[in-house]
Amino acid sequence: MADFLLSGIDPAPLHALFDLDDARLAAHGAVRRIADSARGFPCRVSLRNAAVGEELLLLPYWHQPAASPYRACGPVFVRRGVVPARLAVNEVPPYVAQRLVSLRAYDHHDCIAAAEVADGGQAGAWLREQLDDPRIAYVHLHSARHGCYLCRADRAG
Numbered sequence: 001m002a003d004f005l006l007s008g009i010d011p012a013p014l015h016a017l018f019d020l021d022d023a024r025l026a027a028h029g030a031v032r033r034i035a036d037s038a039r040g041f042p043c044r045v046s047l048r049n050a051a052v053g054e055e056l057l058l059l060p061y062w063h064q065p066a067a068s069p070y071r072a073c074g075p076v077f078v079r080r081g082v083v084p085a086r087l088a089v090n091e092v093p094p095y096v097a098q099r100l101v102s103l104r105a106y107d108h109h110d111c112i113a114a115a116e117v118a119d120g121g122q123a124g125a126w127l128r129e130q131l132d133d134p135r136i137a138y139v140h141l142h143s144a145r146h147g148c149y150l151c152r153a154d155r156a157g
Helices: 012-019 022-027 120-131
Strands: 004-007 031-034 055-064 072-079 100-107 112-119 136-143 149-155
Touching: 004 120, 012 055, 022 031, 055 149, 100 120, 112 120, 120 136, 120 149
Parallel strands: none
Antiparallel strands: 004 149, 031 055, 055 072, 100 112, 100 136, 136 149
16 A cells, blocks of 8 residues: 655745734635634644634645646635645644544546545545555545535655
């Protein structure tokens, strides 16, 4: 079975958005939020839930920017000043493990080749199986209930 590595989105293009006022954020389709619970505010950069009181932006993100029929954009939360997650090989963090997830395996033409809905704690086995198939290029993980993009899985190494 192939080993996998989960990764979040690159925060660099988003840093400047935190300095915008609400009207300018709205022009980007974004809104500022303050986490009011320890769950429900999953940061797509750090791959962890925001703590109560943390500032986040909710904004549209092209999680599937490829020129394919599966090109897609959706809402994501990003915490202020966060650094990208550094996960171990085959690590499924609580951010994923505590959710029902939709797993979408894409081929080398950026089209869905396999998909599954699973308890996040069981996602690792499915990821390893799919990434063992040379026809699969990468996998996207989404929240199954809200449909929001969570992170990406690639072969480790």
